[in-house]
Amino acid sequence: MTETMTPPDVSTNPAGELSTLRALEAEAIEIIREVVAEFERPALLFSGGKDSAVLLHVALKALAPAPLPLTLLHVDTGHNLPEVIAFRDEVVERHGLRLHVAAVEDWIADGRLVERPDGTRNPLQTVPLVDTIETERFDALLGGARRDEDRARAKERIFSVRSAMGGWDPRGQRPELWNLYNGRHAPGENTRVFPLSNWTELDVWRYIEAEDVALPPIYYAHERDVFLRDGMWLTPGPWFGPRDDEPLVTRTVRYRTVGDGSCTGAVASEARTTSDIIAEVAASHLSERGATRADDRLSEAAMEDRKREGYF
Structure with missing residues (x-):
């Protein structure tokens, strides 16, 4: 058989x-x-x-x-x-x-x-x-x-x-x-x-691991002072934040994508290595833009x- x-x-x-x-x-x-x-x-x-x-x-x-x-x-x-x-x-x-x-x-x-x-x-x-x-x-x-x-x-x-x-x-x-x-x-x-x-x-993260592609350190988990706005952890900066009702807290976070600091949020994460990030991304149900980019939430067709x- x-x-x-x-x-x-x-x-x-x-x-x-x-x-x-x-x-x-x-x-x-x-x-x-x-x-x-x-x-x-x-x-x-x-x-x-x-x-x-x-x-x-x-x-x-x-x-x-x-x-x-x-x-x-x-x-x-x-x-x-x-x-x-x-x-x-x-x-x-x-x-x-x-x-x-x-x-x-x-x-x-x-x-x-x-x-x-x-x-x-x-x-x-x-x-x-x-x-x-x-x-x-x-x-x-x-x-x-x-x-x-x-x-x-x-x-x-x-x-x-x-x-x-x-x-x-x-x-x-x-x-x-x-x-x-x-x-x-x-x-x-x-x-x-x-x-x-x-x-x-x-695929991008697996390629980064396979080819040892260098990245900015903020892609990996680190401690950072952040404030919560619209469900995202933002970094203080010249973009009108934090406001009086947005207290600063220290969190272990990383960035899934980078961009304008006023609308690009960090995510809570302990992923300090590329292999850790691969496991984290594989388990995620949200794209990086959906999870961390406020400018994409302005409308259905932003x-x-x-x-x-x-x-x-």
Whole structure:
């Protein structure tokens, strides 16, 4: 009698996990090489967060031993945690990379933007991004967005053509059959490219462990003074917090994602190593944005509304 063979469970089989990671890495490498070959002035969005750190790591592997032919672009709200900015600058110096910083503060100072009453600057990133794409003549921007983060990002193609104003039309996207990508665009248009589209948060952390990718220390559990607002632990800073009714407490926390300090919360966690985080993420029922990003809670379609205006 023939014995029925059960296929290996990739979720628990280390060899299967590694095979899956290598397939995802190979796909991302192919996409990055396609962008470098097809576009004249591509850039890579780099905030110092885990997804952009993984994207940069893959890009360096994809194009080695040549110097990275990509400018790094960071739209800096001015409200980023200092550990993240220090990590960003250290990475740029270590690899001898070009970094262009579009500071939201500059747009506020000269009147092109107005500070929001709630103090958050995440929604203010769109105008500096679109302006910088125009002035620097970037025709493609590589970003670390993933489809599992948000419903709007789940609609996104890997090659996403944007209008001259940076706008995204989810109904006007091009088909992507197999691994064929269409980067053609009219003058003034640009293409956002997402090589990590098919990765999950768990894939990202398993890749970080497998490749020993460096990250800002705030991704790992540490003691921090925080205050509670709208169900999230926020760090004190120049973003109108804490208020009188928001007492500071010391908690052991970590960040699942990084961004504007006014709307990016920490989570209670004892995960001090990458393997600890992998176990924690595997057990979580919330995406990192759903758990820690207040700007995504503004409406049912908050992310999609921002993307239509030119957001990442």
